[in-house]
Amino acid sequence: MEQRQRTETRILTAARRLFGEHGYDRTTIRAIAFEAGSDAGLVMRYFGSKEKLFAQAAATPADGPIEGSPEQIAELLTVALTEKLADEPGAALAALRAMFSYPEAADEVRAAMTGQQRQIAAQLPGDDALLRSGVIGALTLGLVIGRHLVRLDGLDASPEELMAVAGPLIEELVTTNGRRDTPPRSRRPVSGPTPD
Amino acid sequence: MEQRQRTETRILTAARRLFGEHGYDRTTIRAIAFEAGSDAGLVMRYFGSKEKLFAQAAATPADGPIEGSPEQIAELLTVALTEKLADEPGAALAALRAMFSYPEAADEVRAAMTGQQRQIAAQLPGDDALLRSGVIGALTLGLVIGRHLVRLDGLDASPEELMAVAGPLIEELVTTNGRRDTPPRSRRPVSGPTPD
DNA sequence: CCCCTCGGTCAACAGACGTAGACTGAGGGA
């Protein structure tokens, strides 16, 4: 019957929690089965292998497309980031944590992020668009990891408070017009020994 | 003689490289010993345990104090970040990668980062200083991880190019006067629809 | 000569892991 589906769901839920909390290597199939009130052999039977279980548990629907004018892009990015900062991303958290010890997960996350970045960069003005979209990605990565994984000080505020600080940065990254003919009143970053 | 010291150094170098590349769990003592042209038993004899070996390999001298006026703080942060973005941080990279699967490493890194953040926050104006220093930490984390660990698109530029984009963000985070009575000079050439 | 230290090697142990496969027991058509 659908008894099987209920068991699979319990296993997936347990897997997400444990993968997200302890990473790929430290999470054993036995532990997942125990938390799901089940058995390691059954997990193998249902999901085939630990890798496949992880793939299903960490599968994340991926954000919708980010497109439009720079202002719209900034808006979409802000909304997406706010969601990511909301409580417990579940599958995404597992993928992020595993990323650093389980190469396949890293490739998947990187592919998703770079795909979105290229898409954004193509719509930004300026010839350093890719670089700026990379910094946007880095800021996103840092905020999500810093909040959920590292629990940095000061990042435990509400998503709205966080975005009140981070939002303007994204706006600036998106709307700044590439070449710095008119530098934004920046007082020279460090010394400038022409790097090349 | 100092033959022992040379062997210890070779082991530590190999350990840093492997811990940084594969993380804590996936790096075996045997692999470290092999790369160092040595033996697993000897590694145990010299360092006591895998944990202690990691502690020595991932020990990072920690940045100097960040203090002064907001402009000086921005300058110091920029310099520190530029260094972190330069090639192969070695020990720091190992600590960062291990952070997500080896809790002790996570605690150490978090302690170092939050310590520095609090120090910075205490010198920033505004009542959301801690939050802003948290975002600075997130940006730093995201840039270093995005560049060295995830290899995000667009972050493979030179540290100087990266800082040309990220520097102004740090400046803004440091100098913005907390309460947004005076909105930051982020010129928005387009409409500025207050999102909220 | 013996003996002792010390850098280094080797073989083995105990535990944990992913995985495979045999087993149980209920349920429901023929």
Add this chain to the structure above:
DNA sequence: TCCCTCAGTCTACGTCTGTTGACCGAGGGG
């Protein structure tokens, strides 16, 4: 009644890991 399916359990195998302890060869006092 028999028999088949299917969710779930239990045991075992092979491998890999950190760690231990016995062993070996060189070298320099006594």
